[in-house]
Amino acid sequence: xxxxxxxxxxxxxxxxxxxxxxxxxxxxxxxxxxxxxxxxxxxxxxxxxxxxxxxxxxxxxxxxxxxxxxxxxxxxxxxxxxxxxxxxxxxxxxxxxxxxxxxxxxxxxxxxxxxxxxxxxxxxxxxxxxxxxxxxxxxxxxxxxxxxxxxxxxxxxxxxxxxxxxxxxxxxxxxxxxxxxxxxxxxxxxxxxxxxxxxxxxxxxxxxxxxxxxxxxxxxxxxxxxxxxxxxxxxxxxxxxxxxxxxxxxxxxxxxxxxxxxxxxxxxxxxxxxxxxxxxxxxxxxxxxxxxxxxxxxxxxxxxxxxxxxxxxxxxxxxxxxxxxxxxxxxxxxxxxxxxxxxxxxxxxxxxxxxxxxxxxxxxxxxxxxxxxxxxxxxxxxxxxxxxxxxxxxxxxxxxxxxxxxxxxxxxxxxxxxxxxxxxxxxxxxxxxxxxxxxxxxxxxxxxxxxxxxxxxxxxxxxxxxxxxxxxxxxxxxxxxxxxxxxxxxxxxxxxxxxxxxxxxxxxxxxxxxxxxxxxxxxxxxxxxxxxxxxxxxxxxxxxxxxxxxxxxxxxxxxxxxxxxxxxx
Amino acid sequence: xxxxxxxxxxxxxxxxxxxxxxxxxxxxxxxxxxxxxxxxxxxxxxxxxxxxxxxxxxxxxxxxxxxxxxxxxxxxxxxxxxxxxxxxxxxxxxxxxxxxxxxxxxxxxxxxxxxxxxxxxxxxxxxxxxxxxxxxxxxxxxxxxxxxxxxxxxxxxxxxxxxxxxxxxxxxxxxxxxxxxxxxxxxxxxxxxxxxxxxxxxxxxxxxxxxxxxxxxxxxxxxxxxxxxxxxxxxxxxxxxxxxxxxxxxxxxxxxxxxxxxxxxxxxxxxxxxxxxxxxxxxxxxxxxxxxxxxxxxxxxxxxxxxxxxxxxxxxxxxxxxxxxxxx
Numbered sequence: 037x038x039x040x041x042x043x044x045x046x047x048x049x050x051x052x053x054x055x056x057x058x059x060x061x062x063x064x065x066x067x068x069x070x071x072x073x074x075x076x077x078x079x080x081x082x083x084x085x086x087x088x089x090x091x092x093x094x095x096x097x098x099x100x101x102x103x104x105x106x107x108x109x110x111x112x113x114x115x116x117x118x119x120x121x122x123x124x125x126x127x128x129x130x131x132x133x134x135x136x137x138x139x140x141x142x143x144x145x146x147x148x149x150x151x152x153x154x155x156x157x158x159x160x161x162x163x164x165x166x167x168x169x170x171x172x173x174x175x176x177x178x179x180x181x182x183x184x185x186x187x188x189x190x191x192x193x194x195x196x197x198x199x200x201x202x203x204x205x206x207x208x209x210x211x212x213x214x215x216x217x218x219x220x221x222x223x224x225x226x227x228x229x230x231x232x233x234x235x236x237x238x239x240x241x242x243x244x245x246x247x248x249x250x251x252x253x254x255x256x257x258x259x260x261x262x263x264x265x266x267x268x269x270x271x272x273x274x275x276x277x278x279x280x281x282x283x284x285x286x287x288x289x290x291x292x293x294x295x296x297x298x299x300x301x302x303x304x305x306x307x308x309x310x311x312x313x314x315x316x317x318x319x320x321x322x323x324x325x326x327x328x329x330x331x332x333x334x335x336x337x338x339x340x341x342x343x344x345x346x347x348x349x350x351x352x353x354x355x356x357x358x359x360x361x362x363x364x365x366x367x368x369x370x371x372x373x374x375x376x377x378x379x380x381x382x383x384x385x386x387x388x389x390x391x392x393x394x395x396x397x398x399x400x401x402x403x404x405x406x407x408x409x410x411x412x413x414x415x416x417x418x419x420x421x422x423x424x425x426x427x428x429x430x431x432x433x434x435x436x437x438x439x440x441x442x443x444x445x446x447x448x449x450x451x452x453x454x455x456x457x458x459x460x461x462x463x464x465x466x467x468x469x470x471x472x473x474x475x476x477x478x479x480x481x482x483x484x485x486x487x488x489x490x491x492x493x494x495x496x497x498x499x500x501x502x503x504x505x506x507x508x509x510x511x512x513x514x515x516x517x518x519x520x521x522x523x524x525x526x527x528x529x530x531x532x533x534x535x536x537x538x539x540x541x542x543x544x545x546x547x548x549x550x551x552x553x554x555x556x557x558x559x560x561x562x563x564x565x566x567x568x569x570x571x572x573x574x575x576x577x578x579x580x581x582x583x584x585x586x587x588x589x590x591x592x593x594x595x596x597x598x599x600x601x602x603x604x605x
Numbered sequence: 606x607x608x609x610x611x612x613x614x615x616x617x618x619x620x621x622x623x624x625x626x627x628x629x630x631x632x633x634x635x636x637x638x639x640x641x642x643x644x645x646x647x648x649x650x651x652x653x654x655x656x657x658x659x660x661x662x663x664x665x666x667x668x669x670x671x672x673x674x675x676x677x678x679x680x681x682x683x684x685x686x687x688x689x690x691x692x693x694x695x696x697x698x699x700x701x702x703x704x705x706x707x708x709x710x711x712x713x714x715x716x717x718x719x720x721x722x723x724x725x726x727x728x729x730x731x732x733x734x735x736x737x738x739x740x741x742x743x744x745x746x747x748x749x750x751x752x753x754x755x756x757x758x759x760x761x762x763x764x765x766x767x768x769x770x771x772x773x774x775x776x777x778x779x780x781x782x783x784x785x786x787x788x789x790x791x792x793x794x795x796x797x798x799x800x801x802x803x804x805x806x807x808x809x810x811x812x813x814x815x816x817x818x819x820x821x822x823x824x825x826x827x828x829x830x831x832x833x834x835x836x837x838x839x840x841x842x843x844x845x846x847x848x849x850x851x852x853x854x855x856x857x858x859x860x861x862x863x864x865x866x867x868x869x870x871x872x873x874x875x876x877x878x879x880x881x882x883x884x885x886x887x888x889x890x891x892x893x894x895x896x897x898x899x900x901x902x903x904x905x906x907x908x909x910x911x912x913x914x915x916x917x918x919x920x921x922x923x924x925x926x927x928x929x930x931x932x933x
Contacts, residue, residue: 290691316691344693347745382747422842428794435793458841464795467784472793483784483793484818513828513840521784589834592863593827 083203084196094172097122121165124158206267213263216256223253250282257282276310283327289313290320311335319348324355333366340370346379350386360391361408368412372419381425385432392436406437410448421452427461431468440473457505463514470498471525486527495526503536510540510555520561530565537561545577556587567601575601617872619910620880624898625663627883628654631895647689648679652701653899655708659923660902660914664709673711676702677719684724685743696732696742699725700755707762708926726765729756738773739791749790750781754803757810758920762930766810775813778804786821798829798838802851805858806919814859823861826852834869835888845887846877846897849904850921857907857918867908874901 081089092099097119104110111119165171195203223245230243257280278284290313311334318328332349335342353363364387371380395401413430417423439445446469452462471477471490478489499522506515523530540558543550553559563578576598583594631654651672658666679686679702685694686702703725706715715722732741732752740752753774760766780792781804787796788804801822808814829836829852835844836852849870856862876889878901884893885901899921906916917927 343695347693347743350745382745385747386745422839424790424795424797428790431791431793460840460842461795464783464785464789468793471784482780482782484782484786484821517785517825517840524784589830589832589866589869590827590864592865593824593861596861596864 081200082197083200086200087196095122096171118165118169118171121162121169122171124162125166125171128159128162209263209267213260213267216260216263220253220256220260223249223256253282254280276307278310278314278331284314287314287317287321290316308335308338311338315345315348319344324352326356328352329356329358336370340374340377341379343379346383350383353387354390360387361405363387364408368416371416375416375420375423378425381429384429388433388436402437406433406439406442407444409433410444414448417452421456421459422461424461427465430465434469438474440469441475445469453505457509458512458514460514463518467518467521470494483521484524487525488527490525492526495522495528498522499526499528499533503533506555510558513557516555516557516561530561530568533561534565537565541578544574544581551581553581553586556582559586563597563601572601617875619875619905619912620878620883621661621663621912623880623883624878624885624902625658625661625666625883627879627893628658628895628898629666630883647692648676648686648698648705649688649701650895651675652705653895655705656922657895657899657902659708659926660899660906660916662912662914664923669709669711672705672709673714673718676705676711677714680719682720684720684726684728686725693743694728696729696740696752696755699729700759703759703762704920704922707930708922710926710929712763722763722765726760726763726768729760730765730768732756733769733774735770735773738770738775738777740774750778750788750800750803750807751790753778754807757807761810762920762927771811775808775811775816778807779816782816782818786818786825795839796825798826798836798848798851798855801826802855805855809858809919817859819859819861823856823859823864826856826861827864830865830870834866834871834873836865836870843888844873846874846885846904847887847900849874850900850907853904853907854918854921862907871905871908871910874904877901 097115100115101108101111101119108116108119195206198206226243226249227245230245234243235241236243261276261280278289289310311331315331315335318331329349329352332345332352335345336349339345352358353360364384367380367384367387371377371384374380391405395405413426413433416426420426434440434442434445446466449462449466449469452459453466456462467483471483471487476490476494478487481487499519502515502519502522506512506519509515519533520530522528523532537558540554541562542552542554544553544559545551559578559582563575563582566572566575566578579594579598579601583591583598587594631650651667655667655672658664676686678690679688679692679698681687681694683694684699685696686699687694688698692698706712712722715725729740732743733739733756734741734746734748737748739748739750740756741748742752756769757766757771757774760768778788781788781790781794781800783789783794783796785796787798788801789795789797790800794800805814805817805822808816828840829838829848831837831844833844835846836848837844838848838851853862853865853870856864874885877887877891877897878885879893882893883898884895885898886893887897902913903916903921906913907918915924916922917924920927
């Protein structure tokens with residue numbers, strides 16, 4: 037019987053008014069237990085689960101079928117009819133127009149299709165069943181992902197695993213972020229208008245972006261960056277400290293794109309990557325400004341070994357005519373935290389080269405500067421007494437400021453040797469101070485050359501000093517090397533210290549019990565003294581004992597020395 | 606000499622496979638903090654790693670074409686190379702670049718895809734201070750005998766040594782000779798094994814070893830060996846594997862390696878390796894790194910440890926490479 041369009045329609049429209057309710061729905065069935073009630077939405081559920089339970093509640097018969105393992109035959113006859121009825125009805129509910137046409141004579145095919153092969157009577161019976169059972173009509177078609185997404189029942193990026201409250205909180209954050217983005221957009225527009233020289237609509241005055249607005253915008257961007265990071269993670273040049281600083285807006289950071297799998301490719305922490313990207317940009321633009329200076333400091337804090345940033349800093353310091361003493365004060369702090377870094381010392385060298393001409397003719401300032409430098413050198417050397425870069429800077433400074441005759445400088449070095457007689461750097465510096473002193477050294481003479489210009493008194497003093505310190509640590513090479521160097525400089529025979537040297541060697545060649553060598557360097561020098569005197573036997577004995585017992589590790593050297601004694605060059 | 610190595614206990618053998626793996630893995634440790642902190646050494650690091658691999662007999666362990674790509678990507682229009690892409694050109698990275706290309710026989714690619722040998726030579730030559738003869742590291746003028754050596758090293762490999770004033774440079778080195786027989790970074794500076802290597806090697810390249818007081822220097826160098834067999838770089842400092850190269854190669858150049866106890870040194874270097882994870886550290890038990898790895902291996906090669914390719918004591922590259930490039 038063709039069902040009357042109106043009744044069907046009215047039923048359909050009636051049915052369509054009812055929305056799926058998570059209410060207790062039971063299927064009238066004598067043989068099956070009622071479906072469990074749909075649990076009320078609670079906050080411990082994840083949103084995916086909530087969607088699933090809502091969906092299940094809206095399709096009680098499908099759920100029942102699923103519970104029975106999916107075979108219609110497992111359902112009771114009544115439930116089977118009910119299931120079919122629900123099916124048909126939900127199709128009709130989606131297409132009221134079809135339902136209407138089903139009643140006309142020309143809609144036979146449609147009816148057949150809708151009613152799963154039945155006729156108009158099937159449709160009527162289906163509606164009847166649905167009405168009696170109060171089945172929900174509008175249920176999400178779970179097989180259509182697009183439909184699911186549309187209704188918000190499909191969650192991406194792990195959002196589905198969030199608890200209900202968390203999910204709602206996340207949505208709120210997204211809303212806030214969108215609102216802030218709108219406000220930020222307004223700020224940028226305003227600033228653009230300011231640049232163009234626009235005028236306010238209302239007052240006709242020039243558009244001016246106030247400090248307060250900038251301050252607000254900075255805060256806003258930080259908030260946005262924080263939200264974005266929370267919601268979606270970060271990215272170089274998008275949400276770092278510099279990208280959120282309006283002061284850097286006009287700079288397009290140069291982000292290096294590393295090709296996939298590049299040999300020796302580089303991965304950085306986000307802050308550093310961002311700072312480097314901005315550095316590249318301003319270096320390319322050859323900008324020298326306060327903000328660049330601050331940028332170099334920022335990078336140096338993260339990686340003081342990056343030599344390019346130091347060079348760029350120097351360029352900024354000179355371009356901005358920063359006070360060199362101020363810069364040195366800053367550098368001192370950095371040096372103390374980075375004892376092994378040598379760029380710091382080259383930077384200092386550049387600063388002094390720049391500064392010196394401005395104070396060269398002012399003895400008072402020179403003196404103050406020298407004292408300040410000495411004070412800092414003492415401080416840093418106390419932490420790393422043999423730092424090669426510091427000492428080599430020190431020799432540079434002595435040369436630059438002509439501190440050769442400076443009593444304070446000599447006293448400072450003596451103090452270091454007093455502290456640690458084995459500090460070879462201090463010994464080396466002393467030699468430089470004394471024997472390169474333009475006051476009494478021949479200019480251009482090599483360190484290894486005898487220099488007749490050096491006063492005998494100076495040579496005497498240095499020999500005495502060396503001997504005094506050698507007594508404190510007879511096996512320390514530095515004192516002995518120094519002594520030899522002094523003798524060469526002074527053009528003196530090695531034998532002139534023979535008495536001193538022989539004191540460190542007792543009972544040479546007189547047997548294991550009697551022989552006592554307090555210093556292998558003494559025995560070495562003694563061998564040379566004997567050779568110098570022409571006493572080959574004693575020279576040979578000394579060298580033999582060194583190779584056999586006292587300094588076996590260098591036996592190759594001692595053997596060679598013996599050969600030299602036999603056949604001097 | 607070689608017989609003594611059989612007497613070494615099992616655990617003191619060279620862990621070649623582990624070292625090769627270690628060097629190969631360096632490129633993949635991009636997420637390690639130290640990796641980006643040492644970005645300014647990236648090209649140098651590649652030279653160190655590659656040299657070690659060549660000496661270990663595994664020259665192909667790093668992919669050749671990617672190596673060339675990376676090296677050329679560091680080159681600037683001036684001809685000089687930076688330490689990594691985007692880094693300013695510097696003498697040290699330029700020298701490393703030239704050495705790498707020489708080792709893998711890629712000078713042709715330098716001509717066709719890079720800026721060419723002549724441009725590199727020009728970059729280096731421009732860094733010479735024509736008054737004093739020494740070399741700066743870059744346009745900013747930091748001067749150091751390391752740069753002088755680097756210049757001689759790279760220019761001689763490129764066949765362009767005549768672009769610079771060799772005599773003036775040689776005079777500068779002579780001025781750096783110290784009272785104790787050693788050489789410092791500049792005139793008057795303390796003698797230091799690293800500086801000694803650069804000075805002596807530069808003089809060797811220039812054919813001016815006659816200026817070296819070999820006996821005095823050899824004496825000073827032999828004193829670097831301390832109880833335990835390791836070498837230090839200056840009096841009263843700790844031993845460090847990298848001095849196995851600086852001191853030993855200097856001794857080799859002046860023909861005095863027999864002035865130290867070589868067996869003890871071999872044992873020391875082997876004790877500094879990490880036989881499981883590969884790599885060599887500055888002294889036994891410390892963290893390994895590629896710098897100490899290459900110098901430890903180069904030292905062992907100089908000491909004729911079996912299974913290693915001979916190293917050129919002047920260039921710190923496999924002898925096969927320098928012989929081929931320099932035709933010697």
